[in-house]
Amino acid sequence: MAKEAFRETTKASSLPKTEFIPKSKRSVLQTMAPILFNTIGTDHGDYIEQEEVHVKNPHLDSMEEDILYHFDLGTKTHNLPEMFGDIKFVCVGGSGNRMKSFAQFIHRELGLPGDMDDIRDICAGTDRYSMYKAGPVLSVSHGMGVPSMSIMLHELIKLLHHARCRDVILFRIGTSGGVGLAPGTVVVTKQAMDSFLQPQFEQVVLGKVIVRSTDLDQGLAEELLSCAAEIPDLPTVIGNTMCTHDFYEGQGRLDGALCSFSTEEKLEYLHRAYDAGVRNIEMESTVFAAMCHACGLKAAVVCVTLLNRFEGDQINSPHRVMLDYQQRPQLLVSHLIKKRLGLIQ
């Protein structure tokens, strides 16, 4: 899409508007103070002068201490630059166990010293999220749904900032429902869309809706796709991902405790999504894309499909098949990490 700049807009009614502002019409404030207009410019070079991780909150500067409450970490209690300063890749996914096994897997893949079984949960002091570090890779759980992901990301981005990390790339490695794809297919997200099939994320702030862009790094998505071509038996596509606020009715399932629509209405919705380029449905991609984009962080969403939603709603593959599927995004992202670190050609 040809677009020079977006501005965060607020709205009172339900239909969001994303306003286009040509560069020539941007005010001095918009040009000089990206902190206030943090989605201006689809080209991050517009406002990012350093490679450090930036937070877009002027209030943080005046705080003596920052407690990352849900991580049980803080700027006074922990030496964040020493603990995390070498992080280059952050992988996030819903479950703590998945992110622990990913940390162990990447530890082995990178040939890191020490026993991968000794890897410990950095957030053990809280049971909200789990966090594991394997060399330059941080593996963090985010729970289910947008609010849980959003809280985790606020604290994660601040952590990367306080730790003075540079050139960090974020990946969501998750599961999803496929739309017109065979189960087990990996979808690299081109554009994260909301339930209205709009490429945007709405956040209610002070009783108003703020609309943020969900643009992801297209170069990174293409790089993942070419990595997938180098891995045997890893069916992978690029497509749009729909992010919903519910697993059941919200994703057009007929098998929840409540259902307010017919089979025909469900299929009409899924076909409409398919026609808009949607190839999978999950519950975190829009906020993940929006927050990374707003903070100038390169990010990608890589989710495996557990079923084809045109064929059903229940997830009924055997446990060992599910485990195999869940490892596919991990395999793909670890391949890219190894390539970027020069460990493989």
Ligand SMILES: O=P(O)(O)O[C@@H]1C[C@H](O)[C@@H](CO)O1
């Ligand atoms: O990362 P995960 O596999 O948890 O992502 C999807 C979206 C929801 O969080 C959850 C629903 O089962 O799976």
Ligand SMILES: O=c1cc[nH]c(=O)[nH]1
């Ligand atoms: O159908 C599915 C499967 C996994 N996760 C989702 O959000 N939906």
